[in-house]
Amino acid sequence: MKPVSNATKDTQKRILDIAEQLLLTRGFNAFSYQHISSALGVRNAAVHYHFPRKTDLGVALVQRYRRRFARFIEAHASLGPLQQLEGYFELTDAYFHQDEQICPSGILTTEYHTLPEEIQLEAGAFITEMRDWAKTIARRGRDEGGMSYPGSPEAMGEVMFAALQGGLQLARIDAGILDTIKQQIRDLLKVEKS
Amino acid sequence: MKPVSNATKDTQKRILDIAEQLLLTRGFNAFSYQHISSALGVRNAAVHYHFPRKTDLGVALVQRYRRRFARFIEAHASLGPLQQLEGYFELTDAYFHQDEQICPSGILTTEYHTLPEEIQLEAGAFITEMRDWAKTIARRGRDEGGMSYPGSPEAMGEVMFAALQGGLQLARIDAGILDTIKQQIRDLLKVEKS
DNA sequence: GACACCTTACTAACCAGTAAGTAAAGTGAT
DNA sequence: ATCACTTTACTTACTGGTTAGTAAGGTGTC
Numbered sequence: 001m002k003p004v005s006n007a008t009k010d011t012q013k014r015i016l017d018i019a020e021q022l023l024l025t026r027g028f029n030a031f032s033y034q035h036i037s038s039a040l041g042v043r044n045a046a047v048h049y050h051f052p053r054k055t056d057l058g059v060a061l062v063q064r065y066r067r068r069f070a071r072f073i074e075a076h077a078s079l080g081p082l083q084q085l086e087g088y089f090e091l092t093d094a095y096f097h098q099d100e101q102i103c104p105s106g107i108l109t110t111e112y113h114t115l116p117e118e119i120q121l122e123a124g125a126f127i128t129e130m131r132d133w134a135k136t137i138a139r140r141g142r143d144e145g146g147m148s149y150p151g152s153p154e155a156m157g158e159v160m161f162a163a164l165q166g167g168l169q170l171a172r173i174d175a176g177i178l179d180t181i182k183q184q185i186r187d188l189l190k191v192e193k194s
Numbered sequence: 195m196k197p198v199s200n201a202t203k204d205t206q207k208r209i210l211d212i213a214e215q216l217l218l219t220r221g222f223n224a225f226s227y228q229h230i231s232s233a234l235g236v237r238n239a240a241v242h243y244h245f246p247r248k249t250d251l252g253v254a255l256v257q258r259y260r261r262r263f264a265r266f267i268e269a270h271a272s273l274g275p276l277q278q279l280e281g282y283f284e285l286t287d288a289y290f291h292q293d294e295q296i297c298p299s300g301i302l303t304t305e306y307h308t309l310p311e312e313i314q315l316e317a318g319a320f321i322t323e324m325r326d327w328a329k330t331i332a333r334r335g336r337d338e339g340g341m342s343y344p345g346s347p348e349a350m351g352e353v354m355f356a357a358l359q360g361g362l363q364l365a366r367i368d369a370g371i372l373d374t375i376k377q378q379i380r381d382l383l384k385v386e387k388s
Numbered sequence: 389g390a391c392a393c394c395t396t397a398c399t400a401a402c403c404a405g406t407a408a409g410t411a412a413a414g415t416g417a418t
Numbered sequence: 419a420t421c422a423c424t425t426t427a428c429t430t431a432c433t434g435g436t437t438a439g440t441a442a443g444g445t446g447t448c
Contacts, residue, residue, distance in 0.1 A: 046394055
């Protein structure tokens with residue numbers, strides 16, 4: 001993970017793109033450097049040149065998620081909570097429609113006990129950021145927008161996040177489940193269909 | 195998986211117990227026959243004697259879950275829906291308190307694309323049975339018991355199941371999340387704290 | 389000529405799975 | 419009741435494949 005040139009940056013990005021796809025479809029333990037190198041058309045050691053240990057690749061992957069998610073939040077910051085909720089739903093749909101990917105949080109927590117500590121730490125921070133966003137939507141929805149629900153915004157945010165994380169996984173068994181859960185969350189928040 | 199004697203039955207059971215623990219803490223791809231044999235104090239091939247392929251072990255594991263869950267449902271069949279809900283919550287808590295295990299459905303769906311087809315089929319049936327139970331609680335809760343919520347019982351059941359599946363996974367990052375989610379589900383169902 | 393970016397070639401560990409052998413327990417005929 | 423035979427539940431010893439990771443060398447570019 002040393003280099004600076006443009007060629008390297010491009011290769012690094014392509015490695016991360018392939019690894020991300022593999023992570024969200026197969027999990028961290030179920031993909032290897034061979035999967036990446038053959039998809040990229042290079043030799044095994046070339047991947048190790050850019051990411052010496054698999055742990056480095058995993059950390060880089062989660063860090064990129066965190067940067068991307070921060071941009072996503074910023075891009076949706078000026079919207080109302082109802083639109084933010086729909087943006088969240090669209091993100092969820094996008095995962096599923098791309099080869100039945102699941103939420104990165106779902107992979108990282110499920111494989112948590114088998115992951116290197118460096119990845120665990122990065123994953124914990126990432127997941128906290130995502131949960132916080134769900135809570136923010138619930139809070140703003142009650143304070144400013146047209147949401148009405150029992151319990152605290154924090155608790156409602158946790159349920160929304162957990163239900164969508166679980167829903168993305170269950171959608172692999174029954175594709176319809178995701179739409180059902182999205183609509184039920186709208187109903188629980190007393191939000192009109194959009 | 196051929197034998198019938200008592201000694202074999204006992205060894206088989208112990209293999210399944212160890213494998214179950216490993217499955218729910220590490221996942222199917224992250225445990226090996228070595229883990230089992232060393233925990234059991236026998237050689238590798240002894241495990242292969244009872245379960246020739248890892249696929250056989252996986253199928254046996256899910257089938258045992260299905261039998262156990264069927265008994266669980268039957269044991270709770272005569273109870274009211276509010277008590278059934280609390281029984282479901284206790285089951286969830288039991289998983290978490292045993293080495294931060296997660297819901298088998300969470301493992302099986304997350305690793306779904308890497309599992310042998312025989313396990314996928316068994317997993318699909320098992321997960322359908324669990325989802326159906328959650329829906330039954332929601333339906334009976336509305337029809338007979340003291341539950342009140344927007345949307346259909348089916349949709350509410352899916353959200354409950356998905357939220358608890360996700361919640362068990364997220365509890366590895368933040369142990370408090372599980373209690374928060376359980377209470378919020380009670381609130382969403384307009385159930386009094388028990 | 390130094391450095392970035394790769395390749396070839398390798399290691400040691402681990403994986404699922406198998407073949408052959410063995411001790412002990414059970415079974416059946418006499 | 420004993421002997422012959424079979425079966426059960428393993429063991430030792432192995433195979434072929436995959437894993438992450440490394441060391442050394444080559445090639446093109448600045």
